[in-house]
Amino acid sequence: MTAQVLAGALADDGRRRVFAAIVLGATDRAAVAARSGLAGREVVTALRRLRDAGLVTGDDGDLAIDGGWLREAARSAPPPTDAERPVAVGERVLRTFLRDGVLVGLPAQRSRRRVLLEHIAGSFEPGERYPERAVDEALRGWCAAGGSDHVTLRRYLVDEGLLARERGVYWRAG
Template identity: 50%
Template sequence: MEAATLVGLLADETRLKVVAALALGAGTIEQVAAAAGLPLKDVALAARRLSRSGLVSRDGHALTLHAERFGAAARAAAESAPPPTPLSDDPAEDAVLQAFVRDGRLVSIPAQRSKQLVVLRHLAAVFEPGVRYPEREVNALLAVWHPDVAALRRYLVDDGFLSRESGEYWRSGGYVDV
């Protein structure tokens, strides 16, 4: 079963409640109805649809959830997903960035110094060389990445990626693409 089909089946609230009741140990239509707080008719209709898809087996009033199909669908989806776009040409740096950057956001600031420098080098690329930025703009650019803009700003300055004077910041370190 494809992950999209599985999600589509569970997008219906009644079918989701039936699957949840089965996962929690209900074994008959009556037990599912009681556990899910649903009318028997609704459970029977949902069970029929889940049975046609192969997610549930039905033997009279007895229902069996095939929970292993969730894992199989997840594995199939993961195998068919395109590989992540590299964030760096250097495989070691890319591995660090893939661990800390999700969907264009920094999920956490690395504690390990070497990893933190890789992330800061990546963030420094947001700032154009030769352009002076007021603190408010620096905060806005960093907020796209992570909510703790003060920490990121401080790390970028302390580690020489940005310089600061009279409330203005400019890029003073990191790599520049030419």
């Protein structure tokens, strides 16, 4: 069994509840239904899927988890590839709102917008002073896809404290 088959077998909430009931000692359908809170028909369907995946063994009255198989699957599983690793929230936000280095939209949620703005603020050198025209020009490049306008982006950067402003001169804060 592959990790994908295992994940597929346990992807459904009902199947997880049936699996947990068996782990906790239920050995027949009635006990599984009582512990899981599922109807008998749902239990039968979940048991069939879990048996097909190789997670559950036995028949009604002697249901069990194939613990040996699970241990073997854990030992033989290759390390996850980059594509299988969980994606950090920041990376997910950047993938969602940037295409080829161009802004396609601004997140409504402040924490996600902050991630995106921090990334954009990284295009300004710390300690260097920029006239408003240079800031606008740099931000227009980010806005080329129409996901936002440079003025809104500049205002967010200042409001979030990522850029500081005084008399039309901007610099990267922090």
